[in-house]
Amino acid sequence: xxxxxxxxxxxxxxxxxxxxxxxxxxxxxxxxxxxxxxxxxxxxxxxxxxxxxxxxxxxxxxxxxxxxxxxxxxxxxxxxxxxxxxxxxxxxxxxxxxxxxxxxxxxxxxxxxxxxxxxxxxxxxxxxxxxxxxxxxxxxxxxxxxxxxxxxxxxxxxxxxxxxxxxxxxxxxxxxxxxxxxxxxxxxxxxxxxxxxxxxxxxxxxxxxxxxxxxxxxxxxxxxxxxxxxxxxxxxxxxxxxxxxxxxxxxxxxxxxxxxxxxxxxxxxxxxxxxxxxxxxxxxxxxxxxxxxxxxxxxxxxxxxxxxxxxxxxxxxxxxxxxxxxxxxxxxxxxxxxxxxxxxxxxxxxxxxxxxxxxxxxxxxxxxxxxxxxxxxxxxxxxxxxxxxxxxxxxxxxxxxxxxxxxxxxxxxxxxxxxxxxxxxxxxxxxxxxxxxxxxxxxxxxxxxxxxxxxxxxxxxxxx
Amino acid sequence: xxxxxxxxxxxxxxxxxxxxxxxxxxxxxxxxxxxxxxxxxxxxxxxxxxxxxxxxxxxxxxxxxxxxxxxxxxxxxxxxxxxxxxxxxxxxxxxxxxxxxxxxxxxxxxxxxxxxxxxxxxxxxxxxxxxxxxxxxxxxxxxxxxxxxxxxxxxxxxxxxxxxxxxxxxxxxxxxxxxxxxxxxxxxxxxxxxxxxxxxxxxxxxxxxxxxxxxxxxxxxxxxxxxxxxxxxxxxxxxxxxxxxxxxxxxxxxxxxxxxxxxxxxxxxxxxxxxxxxxxxxxxxxxxxxxxxxxxxxxxxxxxxx
Numbered sequence: 001x002x003x004x005x006x007x008x009x010x011x012x013x014x015x016x017x018x019x020x021x022x023x024x025x026x027x028x029x030x031x032x033x034x035x036x037x038x039x040x041x042x043x044x045x046x047x048x049x050x051x052x053x054x055x056x057x058x059x060x061x062x063x064x065x066x067x068x069x070x071x072x073x074x075x076x077x078x079x080x081x082x083x084x085x086x087x088x089x090x091x092x093x094x095x096x097x098x099x100x101x102x103x104x105x106x107x108x109x110x111x112x113x114x115x116x117x118x119x120x121x122x123x124x125x126x127x128x129x130x131x132x133x134x135x136x137x138x139x140x141x142x143x144x145x146x147x148x149x150x151x152x153x154x155x156x157x158x159x160x161x162x163x164x165x166x167x168x169x170x171x172x173x174x175x176x177x178x179x180x181x182x183x184x185x186x187x188x189x190x191x192x193x194x195x196x197x198x199x200x201x202x203x204x205x206x207x208x209x210x211x212x213x214x215x216x217x218x219x220x221x222x223x224x225x226x227x228x229x230x231x232x233x234x235x236x237x238x239x240x241x242x243x244x245x246x247x248x249x250x251x252x253x254x255x256x257x258x259x260x261x262x263x264x265x266x267x268x269x270x271x272x273x274x275x276x277x278x279x280x281x282x283x284x285x286x287x288x289x290x291x292x293x294x295x296x297x298x299x300x301x302x303x304x305x306x307x308x309x310x311x312x313x314x315x316x317x318x319x320x321x322x323x324x325x326x327x328x329x330x331x332x333x334x335x336x337x338x339x340x341x342x343x344x345x346x347x348x349x350x351x352x353x354x355x356x357x358x359x360x361x362x363x364x365x366x367x368x369x370x371x372x373x374x375x376x377x378x379x380x381x382x383x384x385x386x387x388x389x390x391x392x393x394x395x396x397x398x399x400x401x402x403x404x405x406x407x408x409x410x411x412x413x414x415x416x417x418x419x420x421x422x423x424x425x426x427x428x429x430x431x432x433x434x435x436x437x438x439x440x441x442x443x444x445x446x447x448x449x450x451x452x453x454x455x456x457x458x459x460x461x462x463x464x
Numbered sequence: 465x466x467x468x469x470x471x472x473x474x475x476x477x478x479x480x481x482x483x484x485x486x487x488x489x490x491x492x493x494x495x496x497x498x499x500x501x502x503x504x505x506x507x508x509x510x511x512x513x514x515x516x517x518x519x520x521x522x523x524x525x526x527x528x529x530x531x532x533x534x535x536x537x538x539x540x541x542x543x544x545x546x547x548x549x550x551x552x553x554x555x556x557x558x559x560x561x562x563x564x565x566x567x568x569x570x571x572x573x574x575x576x577x578x579x580x581x582x583x584x585x586x587x588x589x590x591x592x593x594x595x596x597x598x599x600x601x602x603x604x605x606x607x608x609x610x611x612x613x614x615x616x617x618x619x620x621x622x623x624x625x626x627x628x629x630x631x632x633x634x635x636x637x638x639x640x641x642x643x644x645x646x647x648x649x650x651x652x653x654x655x656x657x658x659x660x661x662x663x664x665x666x667x668x669x670x671x672x673x674x675x676x677x678x679x680x681x682x683x684x685x686x687x688x689x690x691x692x693x694x695x696x697x698x699x700x701x702x703x704x705x706x707x708x709x710x711x712x713x714x715x716x717x718x719x720x721x722x723x724x725x726x727x728x729x730x731x732x733x734x735x736x737x738x739x740x741x742x743x744x745x746x747x748x749x750x751x752x753x754x755x756x757x758x759x760x761x762x763x764x765x766x767x768x769x770x
Contacts, residue, residue, distance in 0.1 A: 032548050035516045036509070037586045049592060051519050161566050163573070208755045215499040215569050219705065220754050223747040226702070230747070234740040364698065368577055375570055421581040427574025428556045435560075435567050 018073035026066020033058040033065075103383055110386070114289055118282045127278045135281045137394055139288055139353065143346055144393045146292040148373040148385040150342030153299055155371065156380035157308065158335035159315025161218040163367055164225025167205070168198040168340035170232065170362040172347020177245045177357050178238075187251040187352055191345060198344025199337040206336030210329055225367055232359040244358025251352045253283065284353055291349060295342045296382055302338070311335055315380075365420060372423045376430055392423060466607035470614065471735045472728065477619045477688065479727020480626040484681035485704035486711070486719035487633070488674025494650045494714035495670050496561070501572035502552065504701010505579035506675055510545040510682030511692040512583055515592055517541065518686075530597050534687065538625075541679040549675035553668055576697070583694040593691045622684050629680055630720060636673070637716065646670055650714070699743060703730070706750040712763020721761060 038058030039051045117138060121130045147169065154162045175194040179185050185193075209220045232239045239245070252258050258266055259280040302308040310331045313321045322328050351357045373392055377385030396419040485507050492500045517540045521527045527536075556575050560568045600617035607613070637643035645666045648656040657663045685700070686692050707726040711718025726746060733745040753760065 028547060028551055032544065032551070035513055035544065036583070039516050039520065041515060041519065041587055041592050043590070047593075049515075049519060049594060051516070051523060159566075161569065208751070212754060212758065215566070216754050216758065218566075218569060219499060219702075220751050223702065223750045227744055227747050227751075230741070230744045234744075365577070368573060371570070371573070417585050418581075420577055421585060424574045424577030424579075424581060428571050428578065431563070431567050431571035431574065432556065432559045435563050 015074055018070050021073045022066045022070025025069040026062050029065040030059060030062035033061050037061060107383060110383075111293075118285050122278070122282070127276050131276075131278050131281055134278070134285050136397060138285045139281065140397065141390055141393045142285070142288040142292050143350060143353075144370070144373060144389040145386050146288065146295050146346045146349075147343065147370045148377065148389050149292065149295045149299060149382060150339050150346065151370050151374050152339075152377075152380065152382065152385050153302075153311070153342070154335050154339035155374050156378075156385070157299075157303065157315060158311040158332060160332060160335060161215070161371075162221045162336075162339070163218045163364070163371060164205070164221035164223070164228075165339070165343055165370055166362045166364070166367040167225040167228040168202060168343030169347040169350065169366070170228055170357075170359075171198045171201050171340075172344030172349075173351040173357045173361070174232065174239060174245075174347075175344065176348035176351045177248045180249050180352075181245065181247075184249075187249070187348070188254060191348055194348035195341040195344045198347065199341040202336040202338075202340025202343075203333055205340075206333050210332050222364065222367070225362075225364060229359050229362050232362070239359075242359055244356060244360070246356045248351050248355045248357065250280065250355070251284065251287065259283065284349075288346075288349055288353075291345055295345075298338075299382065307331065307334055312380075369420075369423060372427050375427055392426070396422065466605075466609075466611040466613050467735065468732075469604075470611075471731045473613070473615055473619060475728035475731035476724060477622050477727070478731065479707075479724035480622055481681045481685055481688075481723070482700070482704045482707045482726050483720040483723025484626060484629070484677045484684075485700060486707040486723045487716060488671075488678050489705050489708040490711070490713050490716060490719040491646075491670050491674050493708070495646065495653075495667055496568075498557070498568040499572065499705070500557075500671075500674075501569060501701075502575040502579060503674065503678060504699075504704065505576045505697035506545060506549055506552075507678040507682050507685075507700060507704075508692070508694065508697030509548060509579055509583060510541050510675070510679035511686045511696065512587060512592075512682075513541040513544045513679070514538070514683040514686050515594065515692055518594060534597065534621075534683070538680060538683045541683050542676040545675045545679035545682070546672040549671050550668055553671045557671075558664070558668075576701075580694055580697055587694065589694060591691050591693045594686065596690055597687045618688050622688060625680065625684060629677065633673070633677065634716075642666070642669060702750070703746050706746055706753070709750060709758075710753050710760055712760030714764070715760070715762040718760055718762035 034055060036058075038053070038055035040054055041049050042052050044050045118130065118134050121133045121138075124130075125133060147165070151162065151165045154160050154165070172194040175197045176187070176190045179190050179193065180187070205221070205224045209217050212220060233242050235241075250259050303312070310321070310326045313324070313326060314328060314331050314335075318328060321331075350361075354361075369392075373388045374385055376392065377383075377388035396416070399418075400416070485503065488503045488506075489500060492498060492503070514537050517537045518533060521533045521536060527533045552575055556571045557568055560571055598617045598621075601614050602616070604613045604615055637646065645656065645661045646669075648659070648661055649663055649666050649670075653663055656666075685696075703726055704723065707722035708719050709722070710725060711720070711722025726749065729749065730742055730746055734742040737745070
């Protein structure tokens with residue numbers, strides 16, 4: 001490389017241009033944020049809309065965006081470009097194996113931690129104090145981990161973007177709620193029933209959409225999800241309408257002990273414990289942990305079976321897959337059905353845990369959250385999906401705990417408001433920056449006969 | 465009979481709005497083959513732009529003439545929404561050309577969530593009602609049972625504005641250099657680039673034009689219903705997408721035809737079958753059309769490229 005080119009490279013930081021970029025973006029941001037943030041519409045006492053002037057806030061936000069853009073143009077883009085110029089060595093097999101070892105180590109540590117987590121929490125915060133940490137964090141996050149892993153089969157393995165996954169969650173929840181209340185069946189009977197019903201719906205909904213390509217399929221599944229929710233709202237005789245179904249029976253400990261305080265076989269009475277709902281929460285924690293691990297185990301085993309290979313082939317290239325003699329209809333249907341089945345399991349668990357279901361819990365945004373978790377986790381990577389669920393669900397839950405944020409943003413700062421905003425931003429940023437996922441990247445499970453070192457990072461649409 | 469005619473009038477009015485939004489979906493799909501999932505929320509944001517500037521004009525500048533206010537508001541909403549979508553396209557969609565197939569769709573879903581939640585945070589989650597812009601209603605005729613067939617001034621405004629804008633839009637697409645570039649990109653992007661068409665700019669402008677039409681729909685929506693809320697983007701967005709698919713995605717006359725059909729089906733279904741299941745009807749049409757005739761009414765059958 002001669003010196004002229006080199007000096008030009010060195011002067012890659014063009015402050016004039018960066019400044020221009022920053023100022024233009026700042027002005028654009030103010031033009032947009034000025035009305036949307038700066039002029040807040042509020043109702044006065046006479047129920048008329050009035051404008052509340054917050055142009056100062058809009059100006060500050062726009063300035064931040066402008067400065068951010070300036071820093072991007074001035075420092076970060078040149079830095080990325082410089083890094084990109086370094087020759088990227090192909091990932092060697094040894095590196096891949098090292099990475100796999102790290103992943104394995106992480107999984108084992110994570111598993112051990114998950115199993116001792118409630119014990120740890122109880123010893124730290126006492127029986128009563130553990131409820132929040134086991135229920136709000138543990139159970140809540142594990143439900144999303146399980147949903148993420150279930151949807152991961154459809155999106156991550158089979159490559160079918162399903163925007164209506166929450167419909168199967170709803171099928172599971174309502175199956176348990178209705179059958180348990182009307183037929184007095186136990187959770188342990190209804191869990192497989194809910195799974196089968198959800199899988200059945202997966203096949204019913206999957207069958208007509210098989211011929212559709214990616215984005216059409218996404219929209220149709222979204223429409224199906226909405227149809228199921230609207231039917232649940234409007235078919236009041238069946239589902240109780242938007243009021244939902246309440247007093248859904250709790251899970252029993254395999255029929256031996258009940259967690260109802262008044263029951264004769266009450267767990268608390270049997271072991272002479274002080275009355276607390278904490279024991280039930282810990283039981284629920286281990287239940288959802290086992291359900292989630294079952295999902296993971298089945299997925300990992302299925303990936304090694306011909307059907308799992310077929311899913312991955314389908315994800316990479318449908319036409320090639322078909323021309324190699326794989327029955328794409330069956331492949332897609334099994335992905336839909338198995339993904340839906342795990343959604344159904346999670347749904348019946350959800351109904352039993354809440355004791356109450358209503359269509360409000362199954363809005364499109366819920367689907368979007370699960371899709372976001374799968375996308376963030378790197379579509380196909382089990383550990384990535386789990387970490388994404390922890391980060392997104394636990395992270396936003398944790399924001400609530402941070403009292404100093406209230407001092408910064410004022411008393412009525414409510415992080416829950418920003419939860420979906422963060423999810424949306426994360427989805428966009430991931431797609432723009434690292435489309436193969438943020439937390440972890442999927443590895444192909446099938447290698448060529450001659451072991452070529454191609455990872456998911458290096459291929460586009462699977463064309464190694 | 466009177467009820468039917470009344471519902472047809474209402475249906476055409478809503479259908480015009482769906483048609484205006486549907487054009488945005490169909491143009492973007494035609495040119496880069498992407499479902500712009502955030503388009504419905506762009507429509508909602510444009511209604512908020514219109515709401516805010518209507519308040520600025522009436523309460524700060526004291527403009528009394530509603531006609532003038534409406535025209536100004538519409539122009540401002542079109543410009544700002546165009547700017548917004550230009551920014552979105554640059555940030556969230558343009559870097560994804562050539563990424564894997566579902567990447568732009570996922571990014572657009574993220575953008576849709578961002579837009580609706582941003583409005584919720586910035587403007588509050590409550591309904592935003594405005595006083596009626598006009599109350600004029602003309603009775604066309606009265607039936608034997610005393611049931612009148614009404615045509616309100618608002619509906620006339622919507623029809624006229626939609627017709628004028630569609631004519632202007634048609635002129636842009638058919639007669640101007642931009643329209644030619646657009647149609648060229650739609651047919652073959654690589655060839656168009658080789659022949660000196662600035663493909664990137666054309667795609668950006670396609671997004672902006674679609675957004676401007678959605679902004680018109682947003683302003684008219686605000687005027688017609690007199691209320692807007694942050695979650696108003698989703699359902700009209702899905703319905704307008706249904707309209708685009710029904711008319712044949714990629715086809716501009718198809719989008720308008722589809723919009724009118726969806727508007728009519730929805731209002732007549734609400735009148736004669738079940739008001740509760742009105743949205744179910746719209747979503748079902750989407751599913752049925754996509755499954756049984758994915759090329760739509762006026763679209764070209766899709767050829768799968770390997």
